[in-house]
């Protein structure tokens with residue numbers, strides 16, 4: 657069922673500082689910041705040869721990553737995103753397996769304009785998992 661690792665998302669308290677780390681220190685290609693008010697984040701994409709890293713900074717008052725940063729003020733890995741061919745089939749399979757799908761269980765449009773779902777960290781080795789239909 658699982659395809660490629662689409663991205664690793666890292667929550668950061670300061671997007672500019674995070675960009676400096678990846679651009680200047682690590683020499684990676686980093687996109688311009690992109691505000692995503694619907695998701696409560698501003699994001700940059702770090703392009704790597706085989707996958708992406710996304711740096712997420714809270715945007716607005718009810719950002720879903722604020723609680724994470726309250727617990728980990730320096731930032732940290734927030735979720736991993738795996739590609740699937742058919743997100744509805746993947747969701748139905750996981751529900752059958754007893755996994756919890758977050759929210760109302762219906763795919764939302766993610767940062768790349770594709771359908772995404774999030775899965776409960778307690779069911780996935782303590783890691784928040786995003787599925788994206790490739």
Ligand code: CO
Pocket residue numbers: 663665710735737786
């Ligand atoms: Co993501």
